[in-house]
Amino acid sequence: MSEPMRLHYAPDNASLCVRLALEELDLPYETVLVERSTQAHKSPAFLSLNPNGLIPVLETQNGPMFETGAILIWLADTHKRLLPAVDAAERMHAIQWMLWLANTLHPTLRMLFYPDQYAQGDTGPTYRMARIRLAAQLDLLAAVQTAQWLDDDAPSAQGCYLAPMLRWAALYGGGLEWFDLARWPRLLAFAQRAETRAAAVRVAKAEGLGPLPFSAPIPCNPPQGSVL
Numbered sequence: 001m002s003e004p005m006r007l008h009y010a011p012d013n014a015s016l017c018v019r020l021a022l023e024e025l026d027l028p029y030e031t032v033l034v035e036r037s038t039q040a041h042k043s044p045a046f047l048s049l050n051p052n053g054l055i056p057v058l059e060t061q062n063g064p065m066f067e068t069g070a071i072l073i074w075l076a077d078t079h080k081r082l083l084p085a086v087d088a089a090e091r092m093h094a095i096q097w098m099l100w101l102a103n104t105l106h107p108t109l110r111m112l113f114y115p116d117q118y119a120q121g122d123t124g125p126t127y128r129m130a131r132i133r134l135a136a137q138l139d140l141l142a143a144v145q146t147a148q149w150l151d152d153d154a155p156s157a158q159g160c161y162l163a164p165m166l167r168w169a170a171l172y173g174g175g176l177e178w179f180d181l182a183r184w185p186r187l188l189a190f191a192q193r194a195e196t197r198a199a200a201v202r203v204a205k206a207e208g209l210g211p212l213p214f215s216a217p218i219p220c221n222p223p224q225g226s227v228l
Contacts, residue, residue, distance in 0.1 A: 011208065067102070181215060
C-alpha cells in the first residue's frame with residue numbers, strides 16, 4: 001500500500017484550495033504545518049520542495065509538486081474527477097478557466113494583498129489598481145456562459161480554486177467596506193453552495209474558517225499555525 005500524500009500548508013493560504021480537492025476526492029493525506037510567522041516557507045528544507053518559497057507543496061509518490069493550479073489539475077486527472085476527461089468536449093472550457101484562475105485572478109489578489117512586492121516606494125497606486133482589476137475580473141467571470149461550473153451542484157477543480165479566493169478578497173483585500181460579494185449574485189450563489197459541501201465543512205473546521213467561510217467569511221482562527 002502506498003504512503004499517503006503530504007500537504008504542506010498554512011491556514012487560509014493557497015493550500016486551502018488543494019485541501020478542498022483532497023477532501024472532495026476522499027483521498028488519504030497528511031498535513032505538514034508551514035509556520036509563516038517564522039518564515040518557514042523560506043527555510044532551506046522548504047525551498048528544497050518548492051524553490052519559489054510559496055505554499056502549498058503536495059508530496060506525491062512521484063515527488064513534491066508546487067503551483068496550486070497544477071496540483072489541482074494533476075489531482076483531478078489522476079483520480080478522474082473534478083475535471084472533464086481529456087477527450088471530453090467540455091475539457092477545453094474547464095482548462096481555460098483553471099488557467100484563468102491561476103494566471104489572472106490569483107495574481108490580482110496577490111497584488112492586492114502584497115502591493116509592496118509589486119512596487120518600489122509608494123504602493124498606493126498598485127493597491128488601488130488591484131481593486132479595480134479584481135472587480136472587473138469578477139464582473140467578467142459572473143457574466144460568461146462558458147463558466148457553467150459556477151452553477152453546478154457537483155464539485156470541480158475550478159470551484160476548489162475559486163471559493164477560497166472569494167473568501168480572501170473579502171477578508172484580506174481591504175475589508176467589506178469596498179468588497180461585497182452580493183454585487184455578483186451568481187458568485188454569491190456559488191459560494192453558498194460550495195460552503196455547504198461536506199468537504200468544505202471539514203476543511204473549515206480543520207482550519208478555523210468559520211460557519212460561512214466563502215459567502216460571509218470571518219477572520220481565520222486556526223487551531224495551529226498563523227495565516228500571515
